[in-house]
Amino acid sequence: MIFRFLCFASLCFMLSCSATVERPEKINGVSYVASRDSIDQQHIDPVVHLGANYAAIMPFGFVKELEHPEITFNSDRQWFGETEKGVKQYVEILHRNQIKVMLKPQIWVWRGEFTGFIKMAHEADWKLLENSYSDFILAYARVAQEVNVEIFCIGTELENFIDERPSYWKQLIVEVKKIFKGKLTYAANWNEYERTPFWDDLDYIGIDAYFPIDSKQSPTLEDTKKGWQKHKSEMKNYSVKHSKPILFTEFGYRSIDFAGRAPWTVDRVDKQVNLEAQAILTQALFEEFWHQDWFAGGFVWKWFHKHDAAGGKDDNRFTPQNKPAEEVIRTFYKKYDL
Template sequence: MKTFHRTVVFSTLLLCSCGANSSDSDLKYVFSHNSTSDIKSKINGASIVAPSHPVDDAAFRQLASHHVNFICLLPFAYVREGNPEVFYNKFFQWWGEKPEGIAECIRMAKLHNMSVMVKPQLWISDGLYTGDLKFANDEEWQVFEQTYYTYLLTMLTVADSMDADWFCVGTELGQFVKNRSSFWSSFIDSARKHFSGRLTYAENWDNYESFPHWNKLDAIGINAYFPLSDSLTPS
């Protein structure tokens, strides 16, 4: 149980529903509340960051006792700086990062009537921020896109097979979005064919207005670490 406790953090992903017909300017400043994809009930959410070994139903009973009704599962894939290939589902990875672990966590969450989002993320060697990830030439970009696409599709297939409610197509990938916008448009279209739930993308609080495809998604996802003060010594 101690290991599980270390993997659970309260989610800071802010979901704002958006209508498919909203203009780009509307999406920057106004979040529609007339869409059929509105989020109408209060979310009491927790994030589960890839448990290292299998957990049992006792962990989810404990979450339910704290009135958690929505969980976000965060499996990681890995990228080494200088190598565009995305690595996932390898022998060294934790149980909660592999398809079988994700499927089992979804199953247990559903037993407790929790909604589930699967939110695959990237971990880059040497601590490089994902928003700064970019490559030197088109050949490297293509390798990265192909392996990232396969990773996402694997996670998407698991999520759909277990009736997950939400899938997040990416997290804080600003340079990737800026340099390869067509990839995102194409993948979102493909995801619609493989996943019956709702789709979002999670951008950092200081860059969410730059994502060009909000109108193709069901919600605007913001990692809402907004600063509360500009002062070094706020009171």
């Protein structure tokens, strides 16, 4: 009798525990593109409907060329959403809708040249760049603290700058921490993160996840998932090594043929629109990562404020808006909500 009672009590305990198991918690984010003007509730409702619980807000600083050491930012010539005033307005309305924020200041090189190639020719120019970049990042660290954003990203795809000046970056993180008290990350390019030297000083290992995973014109879900295995194993081991979760500071695919072959490609090309490829690649990424306990979540690239006018069946760019990939994202975001 005692044995049967203990068995029954044990069964009840297990059933009680299973009934109260919480859903996995992930950062389900969008990379919210700055606009010319302020935004209002109609521009946030589609983000809420997507099931997103985070948005990356991206003010920009501009440099004239890869060897130019000075950064221009928060100027009257910039779009509203790229400035300090715009950041504050965006964050206020997002927070009002219970959407958390990663503030992610970024550099734009004239003509869209890759920021990872920024490199000075002389020591004096390196010093100028360091001073200018500190002004840029610390200004937005103060904004981040003022409006209580949850995550601050100290840079995006600046591999040459980091390779050449690692001690500067270590000190920059010290200065940022004096100002901002939330979580910190850096957005490393997909082939950069393993040599980034300061992950132990941050809260997340941030990766812009444009890994080449499938070379077919129209990939299958099975082949795409296989293409992730090597990268996934390496990221898991790296996460364990540093005792830090992996965060995809950007992820996404174009709705275009061969979208998984070189996902970082941003050129305006006339390749065939392929909505199915984008949806399959997006689904594979979610199925491979969103249930992993070492994986924090990510921010889909990219989301425009005028939802009804964005994306669509004839668009071969990155946004998933008004495409099958949007429904894929919605399904997983609502399954793995914070």
